[in-house]
Amino acid sequence: MATRSQRYILVVAITAIMASKQAILAFCFQQGRIFQRHAHSHSRRSFWVSSSVLSVAVTSSSSSSSLSVEPIKTPAKFVPKPFDYHQLIDIQIDSLTNQGWGIGRVALTTPDTPTTTTTDGTAKEVDNNDSNNTEHNNNSNMEDKRLWIIMVPHVIVGETVRVRIFRNMKSYSEADLVEVLQASPDRVEPKCSLAGICGGCQYQHMSITAQRDWKQKHVQEVLLQQKIDGYETSDKVQVLPTAGTDQIFEYRSKLTPHYQAPMEETMEDESGETSTAYHLEAVGFQQSSNRRLVDVPECPIATPPINKVYQQTRQQLHQRSQQGLLNASPTGKKKRKRGGRSRSGGALGATLLFRQADDDVETGEAVVVTDHNQYMTTTVKDIQFRYQAGNFFQNNNYVLPLMVDAVVEAATKPVSGAGMPPSYLIDCYCGSGLFALSAAKHFKLCVGIEVNEKAAAEASENAKLNSIDNCQFVAASAEAIFTSPPTLTIAGFEELKVQDLDRQQTVVVLDPPRKGCSPEFLQQLYEYSPQRIVYMSCGPATQARDAKGIVEVGGYDIVSIQPFDLFPQTKHIESLVVFEKRTPQFKIHL
Numbered sequence: 001m002a003t004r005s006q007r008y009i010l011v012v013a014i015t016a017i018m019a020s021k022q023a024i025l026a027f028c029f030q031q032g033r034i035f036q037r038h039a040h041s042h043s044r045r046s047f048w049v050s051s052s053v054l055s056v057a058v059t060s061s062s063s064s065s066s067l068s069v070e071p072i073k074t075p076a077k078f079v080p081k082p083f084d085y086h087q088l089i090d091i092q093i094d095s096l097t098n099q100g101w102g103i104g105r106v107a108l109t110t111p112d113t114p115t116t117t118t119t120d121g122t123a124k125e126v127d128n129n130d131s132n133n134t135e136h137n138n139n140s141n142m143e144d145k146r147l148w149i150i151m152v153p154h155v156i157v158g159e160t161v162r163v164r165i166f167r168n169m170k171s172y173s174e175a176d177l178v179e180v181l182q183a184s185p186d187r188v189e190p191k192c193s194l195a196g197i198c199g200g201c202q203y204q205h206m207s208i209t210a211q212r213d214w215k216q217k218h219v220q221e222v223l224l225q226q227k228i229d230g231y232e233t234s235d236k237v238q239v240l241p242t243a244g245t246d247q248i249f250e251y252r253s254k255l256t257p258h259y260q261a262p263m264e265e266t267m268e269d270e271s272g273e274t275s276t277a278y279h280l281e282a283v284g285f286q287q288s289s290n291r292r293l294v295d296v297p298e299c300p301i302a303t304p305p306i307n308k309v310y311q312q313t314r315q316q317l318h319q320r321s322q323q324g325l326l327n328a329s330p331t332g333k334k335k336r337k338r339g340g341r342s343r344s345g346g347a348l349g350a351t352l353l354f355r356q357a358d359d360d361v362e363t364g365e366a367v368v369v370t371d372h373n374q375y376m377t378t379t380v381k382d383i384q385f386r387y388q389a390g391n392f393f394q395n396n397n398y399v400l401p402l403m404v405d406a407v408v409e410a411a412t413k414p415v416s417g418a419g420m421p422p423s424y425l426i427d428c429y430c431g432s433g434l435f436a437l438s439a440a441k442h443f444k445l446c447v448g449i450e451v452n453e454k455a456a457a458e459a460s461e462n463a464k465l466n467s468i469d470n471c472q473f474v475a476a477s478a479e480a481i482f483t484s485p486p487t488l489t490i491a492g493f494e495e496l497k498v499q500d501l502d503r504q505q506t507v508v509v510l511d512p513p514r515k516g517c518s519p520e521f522l523q524q525l526y527e528y529s530p531q532r533i534v535y536m537s538c539g540p541a542t543q544a545r546d547a548k549g550i551v552e553v554g555g556y557d558i559v560s561i562q563p564f565d566l567f568p569q570t571k572h573i574e575s576l577v578v579f580e581k582r583t584p585q586f587k588i589h590l
């Protein structure tokens with residue numbers, strides 16, 4: 001087994017028997033620590049249609065030339081500028097994208113162009129006078145127009161790596177990682193043998209400290225990019241360290257693997273008799289750079305009870321597939337192809353659901369729900385949330401209490417100068433009531449709004465389940481809280497609308513989907529002008545975009561910025577930004 005210090009180059013020309021291709025990918029990855037899946041993704045046509053010969057070449061990394069092998073076929077759609085297909089280039093990684101890809105920059109027009117080699121290892125000089133290069137550069141967003149961006153996955157900032165180009169875009173190129181020439185001290189051995197192939201995790205090769213430092217830096221970077229008035233410099237955008245727990249594996253309480261319709265193989269014996277066999281190729285997740293599935297026998301970031309049920313389900317699926325039971329088309333007919341292979345007629349596969357609920361109260365055993373319509377309960381701190389397994393609920397029960405605490409603490413802080421915490425809370429995008437119900441005991445009144453009717457109904461039911469009587473939930477798009485506000489039904493507030501409440505005592509919690517808040521919603525929020533906005537987001541970039549409007553148009557200050565590591569080993573970042581109305585407003589009606 002290769003270690004970090006051993007550098008291998010593994011060149012794989014896979015044209016394998018379909019049934020074994022996933023195992024080969026995993027084997028190559030583990031042995032060489034080389035990242036092949038992009039190579040296959042960008043050359044996937046040849047991967048699927050070429051002959052059934054597997055050729056593997058391994059070379060020591062001390063040599064900069066590879067001992068490869070088969071001639072490499074350039075895909076028809078490959079744009080050949082500024083780099084050749086599979087050209088090898090050494091770059092230093094200076095940043096990461098929000099998708100977790102490393103960014104390196106190559107000087108195209110200066111004499112000190114870094115070493116580049118062609119696919120066969122011979123020296124290759126980048127054509128500095130090429131008009132296409134200039135055009136690409138002119139279109140680039142880079143500060144230094146002479147530098148061309150190359151993006152590559154599975155690297156760490158500061159590392160020097162050898163990459164292999166597989167796509168030239170208008171202003172950057174995409175590449176596979178071939179070899180880590182100078183590893184970061186933050187590089188660690190991934191726990192999962194499919195890290196780098198499976199699209200689920202992006203950062204398993206990074207220490208958890210480095211992952212969290214990067215997430216903190218990323219939140220700051222996206223805010224700085226917005227050039228928000230008063231927050232243009234890094235000393236003004238102070239981001240707290242990313243909050244997380246020690247549970248950095250086995251934490252995910254929801255898993256949604258996929259499978260495709262089994263392959264149908266028709267065989268003909270000597271007498272001309274035909275028989276059909278079915279083969280379920282993969283049950284797992286999409287590869288990181290294409291939509292093809294990688295077979296995932298177990299997922300180390302999911303909880304052990306989920307993995308247990310997942311493995312049982314995988315076995316059952318394979319059995320049912322072999323028996324031809326997974327293959328019925330909607331018409332009941334099966335597509336047959338004499339002596340060939342095809343997807344079983346009509347069937348398209350499916351997405352599975354595994355969701356861990358609270359342990360069974362009587363037996364104490366773990367409960368894993370697999371039916372989207374089944375109701376399940378998750379207790380967060382002392383509040384029980386009952387919801388349909390197919391509906392939205394946060395998926396890391398280890399970090400969730402930290403997030404809830406942070407939202408409640410931010411929402412209940414005394415209003416500056418007034419010495420009193422706010423009295424009213426409006427929870428926009430409230431789901432099944434997580435934040436409103438968790439904060440309810442600190443407020444006179446909470447109103448939640450949620451576009452998913454089932455989730456809004458669950459929130460109302462959850463209020464009853466927890467004997468909370470000061471929360472009201474509305475099924476509508478978030479804007480409706482301003483444009484067609486519901487009449488309040490909470491005792492003591494009957495017949496009022498949220499607009500009748502004192503805005504200076506009001507906190508609005510926002511937790512929109514990744515796309516952030518709509519401009520219409522934000523405009524109405526500014527006009528409504530609550531004392532405080534507590535904005536949780538799973539999309540730091542859209543949150544930063546919205547923050548610009550909240551500060552510049554809404555007239556708020558940023559009070560705190562706190563990232564959460566809700567999904568360790570992955571690119572995902574949860575971020576909490578708290579805003580306070582700029583002019584302190586002290587008017588409190590008790």
Ligand SMILES: C[S@@+](CC[C@H](N)C(=O)[O-])C[C@H]1O[C@@H](n2cnc3c(N)ncnc32)[C@H](O)[C@@H]1O
Pocket residue numbers: 392393394428429430431432433434435449450451452455476477478479511512513514538
């Ligand atoms: C990130 S989830 C947060 C849910 C809840 N805060 C929680 O943590 O459980 C976003 C929620 O916003 C809801 N949503 C999406 N668009 C919406 C809209 N325009 N108005 C109100 N809710 C919306 C989704 O249905 C989803 O429940």
